[in-house]
Amino acid sequence: MAILYTIFVNLLIFGMKVLSLFNDKTKKGVEGRKQSLDIVKSAFSASDKILWMHAASLGEYEQGLPVLEKLKKNFPNHKILITFFSPSGYENVVKKKHFADAVCYLPFDKESTVKEFVSQFDCELFFTVKYDYWYNLLAELKRKNVKTFVISALFYERQSFFTTYGKWFVKQLKQNITWFFHQTQHSYVLAKNIGLLKSSVTGDTRFDRVKQLRLRDNHVDFVEQFISNKKTIVFGSSWQAEEKIAKMISEKNKDLKIIIAPHDLKRVENLKQIFPSAILYSELEYYPTLQPSNPQTLIIDSIGLLSKLYSYADVAIVGGGFHEAGLHNILEAATFSVPVIFGNHYKKNPEADNLILAKGGKSFEDEKSAAYFVLDLFKNEKMLLEMSENAEQFVTKQPNSSELILQKILSL
Secondary structure, three states, rough: OOHHHHHOOOOOOHHHHHHHHOOHHHHHHHHHHHHHHHHHHHHHHOOOOEEEEEEOOHHHHHHHHHHHHHHHHHHHOOOOEEEOOOHHHHHHHHOOOOOOEEEOOOOOOHHHHHHHOOOOOOOEEEEEEOOOOOOOHHHHHOOOOOEEEEEEOOOOOHHHHOOOOOOOHHHHHHHHHHHEOOOOOOHHHHHHOOOOOOOOOOOOHHHHHHHHHHHOOOOOHHHHHOOOOEEEEEEEEEOHHHHHHHHHHHOOOOEEEEEEEEHHHHHHHHHHHHHHOOHHHHHHOOOOOOOOEOOEEOOOOOOOOHHHHHHOOOOOEEEOOOOOOOOOOOHHOOOOOOOEEEEEOOOOHHHHHHHHHOOOOOEEEOOOHHHHHHHHHHOOHHHHHHHHHHHHEEEEEEEOOHHHHHHHHHHH
């Protein structure tokens, strides 16, 4: 199986290099990895003690950040390394203010490449977030006696570990992971059933992260003037399905204000065609004094505002759930006492089921049903208030996962 894994990694590298000829996102990842070794060489010496977090993408980064912040406070003299697999994670973080000493792409998981990369510094603690496992990296870290953890681990039945050929992968995890911190009891039981016993249930660290959002300044320039004290729906990380919902709602209720933050800024031009009277966020400062009657729709044409925009919402409709792309972060909205509406494709998002059970969110099979539910919700002030309170309590009652994780790490 080790040979097959090596073949898989080589095929992955080859496939990404070919795809990079046609896809800008993949090209960034391929080209960026050429700089990873130089980045750590310039940031660290061989004697530096390193705390290393790996995240597949931006969502996992947000999930792991509360733990990394606590570790940094407990080990103030250690340096911080953050690696990403996906350009969407790397590009967002490297352009922002962060406390890491180095941020780079994780090198491709070839044995020689990994050894050269890891040899540049003295890693004392490593953790990956959720389920991004690279077996040559884990083996090399184990060889160097690095304590290795999985934060917000999530096991589910369709993973390779639970197939007839999955024993080799399970063996690697048994040998090389110091401890698993599971999001859910279900994940814990699944892992235990295949012999991964060094684990505990600590919850989802994203709840810690979104609780922190309440404490910061969430003001966004010009948005209050745009809303003009009217009921507001924020469409977060929207795809075409959510844009369709926005269109239906805007046609049926002209008194509602609609804010759309697309998952990809390339959608802005399409949104301008769908909502010809809409205003772009970048235009707001040049717009004359906004009146309550216009415009109805605001299109966000910049990144980094969405989590703050949810604080202005009466209802949030979060994208990705009406197709296989995957549901985006619903907790950033729920933390602000906002009912969350989304599609029913969210297999890897247990928090979606739990928010529905808490009656702070609702999922739908099709766009029309979602649109009409939201329209009816604004006619029922009692139900809207109840869903809002339920969403807030759903987040508030979650355990302080990062503190539980920290204490366990310190004890090992």
